[in-house]
Amino acid sequence: xxxxxxxxxxxxxxxxxxxxxxxPANPQEAAAIAAGDALFKSNCAQCHAVNEKVVxxxxxxxxxxxxxxxxxxxxxxxxxxxxxxxxxxxxxxxDYSKQQMPAFPNLxxxxxxxxxxxxxxxxxxxxxxxxxxxxxx
Ligand code: HEC
Numbered sequence: 001x002x003x004x005x006x007x008x009x010x011x012x013x014x015x016x017x018x019x020x021x022x023x024p025a026n027p028q029e030a031a032a033i034a035a036g037d038a039l040f041k042s043n044c045a046q047c048h049a050v051n052e053k054v055v056x057x058x059x060x061x062x063x064x065x066x067x068x069x070x071x072x073x074x075x076x077x078x079x080x081x082x083x084x085x086x087x088x089x090x091x092x093x094x095d096y097s098k099q100q101m102p103a104f105p106n107l108x109x110x111x112x113x114x115x116x117x118x119x120x121x122x123x124x125x126x127x128x129x130x131x132x133x134x135x136x137x
Pocket of ligand 1: 058062066107
């Protein structure tokens, strides 16, 4: 965890606080992000962080790399996506020493969208700046 960023008190602080605190556009979005936060912690956080590589890749920017139509089947069963010959999946699997991510057949499409909403809300902020709940894991 990059704690050094906490040491720089000064003019940047108030600005940074407003920049990193993502404000949901409406109560539905806030609820989706909160649901995604809980799902992420119970299913994904052992291997993933939003902004740092852990066992698996940092998930920040995932919606720019992959469409939701790729992410959903991947989370449901990544082995199946790899076996289908999907070029990105095969390369990623190779890059991560063929470490298989578990399948999550019980997560609904909406569950996965909520996780993605949570990831998007956390992007670009270091864990110590804006997500104390994540920083303690
Ligand atoms: C046991 C470890 C583990 C768990 C738990 C896990 N993953 Fe993964 N994940 C990986 C690994 C390793 C990769 C890299 C690809 C590979 O090796 O198959 C990956 C890749 C990914 C990718 C592609 C990332 C990219 O940059 O293209 C996404 C999206 C993803 N995981 C989402 C999730 C979500 C959402 C959850 C929770 C529901 C989750 N993962 C749970 C290990 C895990």
